[in-house]
Amino acid sequence: MPHIYLFKVEAPAVARKAQAGQFVVIRIDEKGERIPLTIADWDEAEGSITIVFMEVGTTTHRLALLEAGDFMADFIGPLGLPTHIDKFGTVVCVAGGFAVATIMPIARAMHRAGNKVISIMGARNKGLIFWENELRNVSHQLIVTTDDGSYARKGLVTEPLKELLEGDEKVDRVIAIGPSIMMKHCAKTTEPFGVKTIVSLNPIMVDGTGMCGCCRVLVGGVTKFACVDGPDFDGHQVDWDLLLARQRIYLDEEGRSLQRWQSQHGSGG
Ligand code: FAD
Ligand code: FES
Ligand code: MG
Numbered sequence: 422m423p424h425i426y427l428f429k430v431e432a433p434a435v436a437r438k439a440q441a442g443q444f445v446v447i448r449i450d451e452k453g454e455r456i457p458l459t460i461a462d463w464d465e466a467e468g469s470i471t472i473v474f475m476e477v478g479t480t481t482h483r484l485a486l487l488e489a490g491d492f493m494a495d496f497i498g499p500l501g502l503p504t505h506i507d508k509f510g511t512v513v514c515v516a517g518g519f520a521v522a523t524i525m526p527i528a529r530a531m532h533r534a535g536n537k538v539i540s541i542m543g544a545r546n547k548g549l550i551f552w553e554n555e556l557r558n559v560s561h562q563l564i565v566t567t568d569d570g571s572y573a574r575k576g577l578v579t580e581p582l583k584e585l586l587e588g589d590e591k592v593d594r595v596i597a598i599g600p601s602i603m604m605k606h607c608a609k610t611t612e613p614f615g616v617k618t619i620v621s622l623n624p625i626m627v628d629g630t631g632m633c634g635c636c637r638v639l640v641g642g643v644t645k646f647a648c649v650d651g652p653d654f655d656g657h658q659v660d661w662d663l664l665l666a667r668q669r670i671y672l673d674e675e676g677r678s679l680q681r682w683q684s685q686h687g688s689g690g
Contacts (some may be wrong), residue, residue: 423495425478425519425551426485435460435498441526442504442653446629448495449483456480457626457648460499461522470498471682473551474523479678480651501652502631504530504619510593512536513585514560515607517543517599521552523621524598525633529559531596537561539592541581541615543603546657572615577584578603579610586614597656601665620656624667629634639663
């Protein structure tokens, strides 16, 4: 089962400016690659940023090995445009997998802005569920699903989402964050109902400041850089096939990198 880690990082300059929906780009050491991670929480008084990440490849494995008191070479942010927070009415926040951490500050900000917040969180199984109570505390209603039915309601997040859209209550906005395929299906679910659906795109990023072009996505037929024009976009306008294809460009290299690292350090590390 993949491991999910929560780190609190001392980064007062980032904590002073962080807003819901933004991210950081980190580099573990001089030779490490850069990876983007969402700002899951921040504490300006303490000067800390919380990141939550899932171990999927070399850099997240290496990150998981850091211990309290260790340093990272770079921790740059806050990057990206903050999520548009307003009083919309009823907002449905849908989170897939570790994106519960991404949606938390957004649900909280929507709640504080006076919206009725209905949250849906889904995971593959019970072991991957976290922050259930935290999300419940910033929602008027919380629906939990697991793909295998090992906890709460069995099924995908799109099922309760469709039921809410078909119900009596008018839904004014949907925020869907998680794996691209899940966001794509949430957008396809809301499209016939004409409910604006914001997704947080996660293409491969390098600099995170609009210079390398790596995070290029197509939205409404126009090329955008997710790091500076997003990461939030209108889910009904996103070219999902292009995004999914570009995310897989370096699968061979990523696989070889992980194998090399595991052969040097052991697969348990
Ligand atoms: P690799 O084996 O190198 O890659 C595994 C997969 O991760 C790749 O196939 C690719 O789809 C993706 N990936 C690889 N490198 C990058 C990169 N430089 N940028 C983006 N995706 C990449 N993950 C979390 O666990 N928690 C978060 O809060 C989080 N927030 C994100 C916010 C944004 C704006 C984006 C774009 C991505 C976010 N991710 C988050 C995804 C995270 O960046 C990748 O899981 C990480 O880069 C994987 O690195 P790796 O070396 O461990 O794995
Ligand atoms: Fe380089 Fe967006 S990550 S332009
Ligand atoms: Mg990598």
